[in-house]
Amino acid sequence: xxxxxxxxxxxxxxxxxxxxxxxxxxxxxxxxxxxxxxxxxxxxxxxxxxxxxxxxxxxxxxxxxxxxxxxxxxxxxxxxxxxxxxxxxxxxxxxxxxxxxxxxxxxxxxxxxxxxxxxxxxxxxxxxxxxxxxxxxxxxxxxxxxxxxxxxxxxxxxxxxxxxxxxxxxxxxxxxxxxxxxxxxxxxxxxxxxxxxxxxxxxxxxxxxxxxxxxxxxxxxxxxxxxxxxxxxxxxxxxxxxxxxxxxxxxxxxxxxxxxxxxxxxxxxxxxxxxxxxxxxxxxxxxxxxxxxxxxxxxxxxxxxxxxxxxxxxxxxxxxxxxxxxxxxxxxxxxxxxxxxxxxxxxxxxxxxxxxxxxxxxxxxxxxxxxxxxxxxxxxxxxxxxxxxxxxxxxxxxxxxxxxxxxxxxxxxxxxxxxxxxxxxxxxxxxxxxxxxxxxxxxxxxxxxxxxxxxxxxxxxxxxxxxxxxxxxxxxxxxxxxxxxxxxxxxxxxxxxxxxxxxxxxxxxx
Amino acid sequence: xxxxxxxxxxxxxxxxxxxxxxxxxxxxxxxxxxxxxxxxxxxxxxxxxxxxxxxxxxxxxxxxxxxxxxxxxxxxxxxxxxxxxxxxxxxxxxxxxxxxxxxxxxxxxxxxxxxxxxxxxxxxxxxxxxxxxxxxxxxxxxxxxxxxxxxxxxxxxxxxxxxxxxxxxxxxxxxxxxxxxxxxxxxxxxxxxxxxxxxxxxxxxxxxxxxxxxxxxxxxxxxxxxxxxxxxxxxxxxxxxxxxxxxxxxxxxxxxxxxxxxxxxxxxxxxxxxxxxxxxxxxxxxxxxxxxxxxxxxxxxxxxxxxxxxxxxxxxxxxxxxxxxxxxxxxxxxxxxxxxxxxxxxxxxxxxxxxxxxxxxxxxxxxxxxxxxxxxxxxxxxxxxxxxxxxxxxxxxxxxxxxxxxxxxxxxxxxxxxxxxxxxxxxxxxxxx
Numbered sequence: 001x002x003x004x005x006x007x008x009x010x011x012x013x014x015x016x017x018x019x020x021x022x023x024x025x026x027x028x029x030x031x032x033x034x035x036x037x038x039x040x041x042x043x044x045x046x047x048x049x050x051x052x053x054x055x056x057x058x059x060x061x062x063x064x065x066x067x068x069x070x071x072x073x074x075x076x077x078x079x080x081x082x083x084x085x086x087x088x089x090x091x092x093x094x095x096x097x098x099x100x101x102x103x104x105x106x107x108x109x110x111x112x113x114x115x116x117x118x119x120x121x122x123x124x125x126x127x128x129x130x131x132x133x134x135x136x137x138x139x140x141x142x143x144x145x146x147x148x149x150x151x152x153x154x155x156x157x158x159x160x161x162x163x164x165x166x167x168x169x170x171x172x173x174x175x176x177x178x179x180x181x182x183x184x185x186x187x188x189x190x191x192x193x194x195x196x197x198x199x200x201x202x203x204x205x206x207x208x209x210x211x212x213x214x215x216x217x218x219x220x221x222x223x224x225x226x227x228x229x230x231x232x233x234x235x236x237x238x239x240x241x242x243x244x245x246x247x248x249x250x251x252x253x254x255x256x257x258x259x260x261x262x263x264x265x266x267x268x269x270x271x272x273x274x275x276x277x278x279x280x281x282x283x284x285x286x287x288x289x290x291x292x293x294x295x296x297x298x299x300x301x302x303x304x305x306x307x308x309x310x311x312x313x314x315x316x317x318x319x320x321x322x323x324x325x326x327x328x329x330x331x332x333x334x335x336x337x338x339x340x341x342x343x344x345x346x347x348x349x350x351x352x353x354x355x356x357x358x359x360x361x362x363x364x365x366x367x368x369x370x371x372x373x374x375x376x377x378x379x380x381x382x383x384x385x386x387x388x389x390x391x392x393x394x395x396x397x398x399x400x401x402x403x404x405x406x407x408x409x410x411x412x413x414x415x416x417x418x419x420x421x422x423x424x425x426x427x428x429x430x431x432x433x434x435x436x437x438x439x440x441x442x443x444x445x446x447x448x449x450x451x452x453x454x455x456x457x458x459x460x461x462x463x464x465x466x467x468x469x470x471x472x473x474x475x476x477x478x479x480x481x482x483x484x485x486x487x488x489x490x491x492x493x494x495x496x497x498x499x500x501x502x503x504x505x506x507x508x509x510x
Numbered sequence: 511x512x513x514x515x516x517x518x519x520x521x522x523x524x525x526x527x528x529x530x531x532x533x534x535x536x537x538x539x540x541x542x543x544x545x546x547x548x549x550x551x552x553x554x555x556x557x558x559x560x561x562x563x564x565x566x567x568x569x570x571x572x573x574x575x576x577x578x579x580x581x582x583x584x585x586x587x588x589x590x591x592x593x594x595x596x597x598x599x600x601x602x603x604x605x606x607x608x609x610x611x612x613x614x615x616x617x618x619x620x621x622x623x624x625x626x627x628x629x630x631x632x633x634x635x636x637x638x639x640x641x642x643x644x645x646x647x648x649x650x651x652x653x654x655x656x657x658x659x660x661x662x663x664x665x666x667x668x669x670x671x672x673x674x675x676x677x678x679x680x681x682x683x684x685x686x687x688x689x690x691x692x693x694x695x696x697x698x699x700x701x702x703x704x705x706x707x708x709x710x711x712x713x714x715x716x717x718x719x720x721x722x723x724x725x726x727x728x729x730x731x732x733x734x735x736x737x738x739x740x741x742x743x744x745x746x747x748x749x750x751x752x753x754x755x756x757x758x759x760x761x762x763x764x765x766x767x768x769x770x771x772x773x774x775x776x777x778x779x780x781x782x783x784x785x786x787x788x789x790x791x792x793x794x795x796x797x798x799x800x801x802x803x804x805x806x807x808x809x810x811x812x813x814x815x816x817x818x819x820x821x822x823x824x825x826x827x828x829x830x831x832x833x834x835x836x837x838x839x840x841x842x843x844x845x846x847x848x849x850x851x852x853x854x855x856x857x858x859x860x861x862x863x864x865x866x867x868x869x870x871x872x873x874x875x876x877x878x879x880x881x882x883x884x885x886x887x888x889x890x891x892x893x894x895x896x897x898x899x900x901x902x903x904x905x906x907x908x909x910x911x912x913x914x915x916x917x918x919x920x921x922x923x924x925x926x927x928x929x930x931x932x933x934x935x936x937x938x939x940x941x942x943x
Contacts, residue, residue, distance in 0.1 A: 165522075166521065166522065166686070167686075168523070168685070168686075168687065169685035169686065169687075170685065171684065171685070171702060173702060174535075174700075174702045176535060177531065177532070177535070177701075177702060179531075180527065180528060180531050180532070183526055184523065184526045184527060187523050187526040188522075188523050188526075191522065191523060238686070239683075239686060240721065240722070241721065241722040242722070242724065243681070243683070243706035243707055244683065244706065245681070245683035245689045245706055245722060246520060246683070246686070246689065246721070246722050247520040247521045247686050247687075248521070248686040366720055366721050366723075367720045367721070370520065370521070370719060370720055370721075371719065371720050374720065445723075447721060447723070
């Protein structure tokens with residue numbers, strides 16, 4: 001059997017690793033933008049090869065898949081899905097694990113995701129508004145902030161994926177700092193407007209969402225369109241530096257285990273989260289008429305208004321969350337992929353280890369994420385024996401293997417170290433022992449977060465989960481979960497959800 | 511003694527933050543550490559370090575300098591109990607401004623010692639390749655007890671706490687955009703920034719446009735200032751992860767257990783002693799009464815520079831509530847006794863308003879030595895407890911009894927091992943380590 005993978009990050013290295021462990025002994029081929037040293041090696045050992053090329057170009061991918069005569073393609077990252085790679089492959093009769101272009105809209109367009117939730121009255125949603133331009137956004141907030149106080153504490157997002165534009169979380173709770181926060185909001189609206197101007201395919205370019213607070217976690221699932229199978233919860237850490245400080249990254253490391261839920265999420269919350277993801281899959285299939293087969297994930301948060309809530313959706317596995325899940329997975333991955341393409345996932349029972357917790361820590365060059373040009377082009381040295389001695393695994397990320405055998409940083413997250421143990425803190429400690437095994441030969445610094453998987457950080461998450469749980473349980477008991485109600489002097493009762501529906505769909509829908 | 515704030519921003523749009531606005535409120539929260547002078551430095555996209563200093567409190571400073579406040583998206587500030595205490599600006603070889611709480615051992619005088627430290631830091635940052643390592647070396651080499659925040663012309667914000675760890679320093683962050691450092695957690699709260707933990711002893715945390723870096727903290731237990739818990743820190747702060755409010759309540763309870771008094775009511779001297787009086791009342795079962803009403807702004811009378819200002823401060827904040835104490839035996843609780851004049855004034859005032867017996871209970875041991883690390887505890891000849899014993903002091907202030915917490919009792923109330931607490935002001939000798 002021949003399998004081809006697409007994508008060159010740590011997530012794809014982990015998928016390749018899992019494929020190489022399959023009893024089906026597949027020959028492994030790959031297309032990636034970078035020559036990922038880990039994937040390159042796995043391909044060579046398994047009678048295949050890695051070819052570099054544009055992973056968002058359907059022609060390149062189809063040509064490679066045909067040329068190698070592969071039986072199945074696994075798409076790792078989201079971008080190829082956005083560009084219709086699965087659609088192109090299936091048109092050629094090649095089986096593909098990955099959300100098709102229409103379905104991947106749940107990740108590509110954060111606006112479409114929210115609309116889908118509200119149109120179908122699905123649980124786990126957040127209040128939102130969309131705007132055509134910065135002026136409209138600023139005016140709306142200024143005019144409505146008294147009547148709709150949720151507009152004080154907001155998340156500003158580009159309405160669609162756009163050249164590295166990030167999200168801004170702005171809490172405007174302190175009246176004496178209101179002018180500062182308002183100015184920052186408006187400046188970011190302007191900046192989004194200019195960077196989104198190029199996209200004519202969407203009308204609304206700026207998304208504003210209610211800012212929730214609480215512990216975050218990812219629920220990754222396999223689906224064949226009929227059945228959605230959940231996997232162990234994983235928590236990623238988005239801030240670049242210790243104690244959750246510093247700029248937003250793609251994820252600096254993640255924890256999971258030892259069972260399906262995390263130490264701060266209950267099994268009831270797990271079940272609710274799975275229902276929410278199932279709801280999204282069902283709704284998007286209904287809307288597009290397409291069948292979803294591949295991976296899907298909810299980036300969730302426990303919130304006081306809703307309990308488990310969707311922050312964003314993945315139309316693929318998370319990076320680095322995939323590493324945790326795949327490390328815990330006991331079922332043969334080819335069996336899963338075959339069950340997906342044959343639409344018989346309901347017959348498959350996924351098995352995961354329940355003895356081990358998994359910690360993943362990302363190692364990045366200094367400069368990431370703010371000054372990627374400085375982080376790029378450094379030669380990497382790895383002392384593998386030390387990593388193995390401590391029972392850790394290395395997954396290459398944004399690294400490029402050169403002709404001369406040298407590995408060079410690409411400027412983004414270089415690699416991920418993974419360790420398993422009975423609980424999280426000893427797994428974290430193993431990685432700490434090996435982190436110095438990776439160095440840049442020119443002396444440029446590398447960093448990682450030592451606190452991921454530590455007792456203190458888990459305690460912090462647990463505290464925040466308990467606080468939020470108390471609040472949403474209170475709402476649950478009173479029957480106000482998922483409802484938002486304000487009382488505004490001289491106006492009276494205001495229901496922001498009704499206002500949202502009215503403004504989006506007209507009075508009859510509300 | 512200064513209160514310090516450092517404000518840092520990341521990411522796209524950082525030029526839209528005005529550090530001075532946040533620092534203003536952070537410093538306001540730290541005025542308990544001093545309100546005789548304020549200074550501020552900021553750096554923005556232009557890369558020029560702007561600084562400004564002035565006498566008086568935070569609000570006054572910002573009101574008087576509306577047009578000349580340094581602007582930028584990164585900044586540091588301090589509010590100090592010394593009227594001529596300003597950020598040290600070193601222009602060469604490596605331009606930086608420095609705010610330092612405590613005292614280094616580079617010079618006999620605090621301000622000179624701070625200047626010398628700033629110059630050495632500038633020198634090292636210039637000559638060493640790795641600024642984090644350089645700063646870490648420096649704080650391990652230079653003794654004393656201090657915490658500091660420095661801002662360089664390269665938009666680096668360097669914060670640190672020397673291995674003795676006498677002086678507090680806390681970190682915080684919010685969203686992906688803002689990080690901050692401050693003497694106390696209350697300043698972070700007021701700036702709307704989540705507390706993320708203390709700067710550990712011997713730790714240097716450095717914020718640069720590229721990243722946040724830290725060295726490994728010192729492994730020793732530290733030597734935390736116990737007077738922070740008694741008086742200096744604000745009630746809503748955490749110091750070395752302990753909530754000050756809980757420690758002060760413990761102090762009151764310990765005081766009630768070890769130094770009981772036969773009385774009708776417990777009255778605390780505003781405002782630091784309120785939570786101590788509260789603890790005393792809870793433990794003893796005696797009701798707590800609010801015995802005084804303040805006139806005007808909250809003033810830290812003990813930190814006022816002259817005797818007259820201190821007395822004015824005390825008299826303005828201590829107008830007795832006659833009905834609360836008239837005809838009653840009173841336990842009068844205060845946090846500490848420095849010169850004794852204010853206590854004398856207070857006791858006399860209560861007696862004139864009809865209190866019968868007054869039993870003074872102090873939530874700390876007798877202050878008998880000046881602080882080697884820059885807290886304004888005056889020289890020994892100004893410390894009433896260094897020459898009068900408890901009975902003599904009771905007679906001097908006109909109280910029926912007076913007793914102090916012992917060093918052991920204070921340590922017990924704080925709940926940290928004795929070796930990790932600095933108690934030099936309560937002990938004879940009192941020399942710096």
